[in-house]
Amino acid sequence: MSTTTIALGDRFARDLPELAVPWKAEAVPDPRLLVLDEALAADLGLDPAWLRTDAGVRLLVGTGVPEGAAPVAQAYAGHQFGGFSPRLGDGRALLLGELTDSRGEVRDLHLKGSGRTPFARGGDGLAAVGPMLREYVVSRAMHGLGIPTTRSLAVVATGRTVHRETPLPGAVLARVASSHLRVxxxxxxxxxxxxxxxxxxxxxxxxxxxxxxxxxxxxxxxxxxxxxxxxxxxxxxxxxxxxxxxxxxxxxxxxxxxxxxxxxxxxxxxxxxxxxxxxxxxxxxxxxxxxxxxxxxxxxxxxxxxxxxxxxxxxxxxxxxxxxxxxxxxxWAAGMRAKLGLPAGLDETVAVALAEELLTLLRDGRADYTSFFRDLATAARGAADPARSHLLDLAAFEQWRERWYATGPDADAMDRVNPVYVPRNHLVEEALAAAVVDDDLTPVERLVDAVSTPYDERPGLDRYAAPAPPDFGAYRTFCGT
Known part of the structure; x- marks a missing residue:
């Protein structure tokens, strides 16, 4: 494969030129592929082995696009925290073009962190390794959970330093979407x-x-x-x-x-x-x-x-x-019915009341949301008492549990919708720190492996199912710009 064999469509730019500013990605000093979703690449008709070559990596950072491609920065506005900005746009992003996947569906190939555009609004147009790997991990998890999502194809380190609160290694994210049309x-x-x-x-x-x-x-x-x-x-x-x-x-x-x-x-x-x-x-x-x-x-x-x-x-x-x-x-009610394993014939009012009462107990006990529902399926099999392990009000939970258990909950059905593994915040931070500080991508790869098939409990992955340790403390995330 070569760039000459890749056809990137430009329908968005042709249909809506008023919303598309022709632009090019900035040169990258020392591009190095960090992670690649090979299954996604193959689905897009891209050879994963070729994407790992110098030419493939240049495509992934936008400096080696195929002949005839027409990369553009897209224009859009937006309410940000309630305040309207009439001109936002792709300040650090580029739409390289459109590909057709194995199902015949058109998909955008889009970059984040590829340099300043006319929409940059004073920003540097760059991205750092940590936030781009976060998007890679979390979007992989969302896809594994079956939730509609843009998908991360690859993260490439640029060899450039990005200045935020501290100097950070730079990166470009290549992502795929049905489109980037927004409100x-x-x-x-x-x-x-x-x-x-x-x-x-x-x-x-x-x-x-x-x-x-x-x-x-x-x-x-x-x-x-x-x-x-x-x-x-x-x-x-x-x-x-x-x-x-x-x-x-x-x-x-x-x-x-x-x-x-x-x-x-x-x-x-x-x-x-x-x-x-x-x-x-x-x-x-x-x-x-x-x-x-x-x-x-x-x-x-x-x-x-x-x-x-x-x-x-x-x-x-x-x-x-x-x-x-x-x-x-x-x-939401249908989803909660499934999470609780409730039978289809159960009255909707009863089902919703059971769900809402349980959520009140979880809130009051500050129970871990993900692991509680997985443990509840075990309780449906008569093998666990999640109230004690999650520090719930024992008397109140027992009253709730008796009414829930009387409905005949389906534990196997619960396991199909309640994940074992999500990108737990302490594990995400651990993995990103290893990648950024130690240049070690192994923790990212292991975390992605766990969350990509979130409903299937597997041996050796216990720590990926465990709640955060008590000393993890209050958690804060940052937008990366």
């Missing part, structure tokens, strides 16, 4: 005042992601449904995105931008891991509310396409937006 993309298009651009963007989104949508309101309905399902899945596994700005919400319904993200340790709806989320706007328990708020911003951007009469457009937008909560509630 913020529509906000930008609406902000231009170009009605034709907004319409062409919506047509592009329908063709690429929601071809069954018969009109623009149906497009919005499809995005509402996709996001309701996605956020419910986040909540069910204890994932905290950390920075749910409108430029970080996709039209496809994929999780994007793994900055200050983390998986919850002790169950608490108020959990915040991001160092910059001082007010808790993006706390774990707020994620469904924020998702609906973001979708309202999308509706505002799409109003001219809903109806020429603004009052009618707003009425239609509100009708569609009001679908989010029942869709989310239904997805």
């Amino acid at each position: 913020g993309t529509f906000q930008y298009a609406r902000g231009t005042g170009n009605a034709d651009l907004l319409r062409r963007l919506a047509d592009h989104a329908i063709a690429r992601h929601h071809p069954a949508a018969a009109d623009y309101r149906a497009l919005f309905d499809a995005v509402v449904a996709a996001q309701a399902s996605l956020v419910a899945r986040w909540m069910l596994v204890g994932f905290v995105h950390g920075v749910m700005n409108t430029d970080n919400m996709t039209i496809s319904g994929e999780t994007i931008d793994y900055g200050p993200c983390a998986f919850m340790d002790a169950y608490d709806p108020a959990t915040v891991y991001s160092s910059i989320d001082h007010g808790g706007r993006y706390a774990y328990g707020n994620q469904p509310i924020v998702a609906m708020w973001n979708l309202a911003r999308l509706a505002e951007a799409l109003l001219p396409l809903f109806d020429e009469v603004e009052e009618k457009a707003i009425e239609r937008a509100m009708e569609s937006l009001e679908r989010f909560k029942p869709l989310y509630d239904a997805a």
